[in-house]
Amino acid sequence: MEEASRGTTPGLIKDLGFYFLNLLSAKAWQYLGLMVHPENGEIVVDIEEARKAIDLYSIILESLRKDLEKEELRQLEIHLSNLQLNFVEKMNELAKG
Numbered sequence: 001m002e003e004a005s006r007g008t009t010p011g012l013i014k015d016l017g018f019y020f021l022n023l024l025s026a027k028a029w030q031y032l033g034l035m036v037h038p039e040n041g042e043i044v045v046d047i048e049e050a051r052k053a054i055d056l057y058s059i060i061l062e063s064l065r066k067d068l069e070k071e072e073l074r075q076l077e078i079h080l081s082n083l084q085l086n087f088v089e090k091m092n093e094l095a096k097g
Contacts, residue, residue: 017064021057021076028053028083032090047090054083 029035031050033043061076068076 014064014067017060017067020060024053024057024060025079025083028057028087032083032086034086034090045090045094047087047094050087050090054080054087057083 026035028050030037030044031046031053033045036042037044057080061080065073
């Protein structure tokens, strides 16, 4: 067993962070009702769940900031901005009812 683990490098937290960002992004889009929810195949709008996913995305991105290349950071920030803009649009849509 010890021999099998030799020569392998443990995963970086940065890579785990990317995984979490992708997961949170997908959940945010789903809860904004902009993607079909894979668990039930329906459109689900839950603005509070979307808010939590976007907030967590922002927190994780901020903690990874110093480990990211300039272009990686720019792309992730653009994605966060798109999530935030769509959140505001959905809030306005729900307010008009």
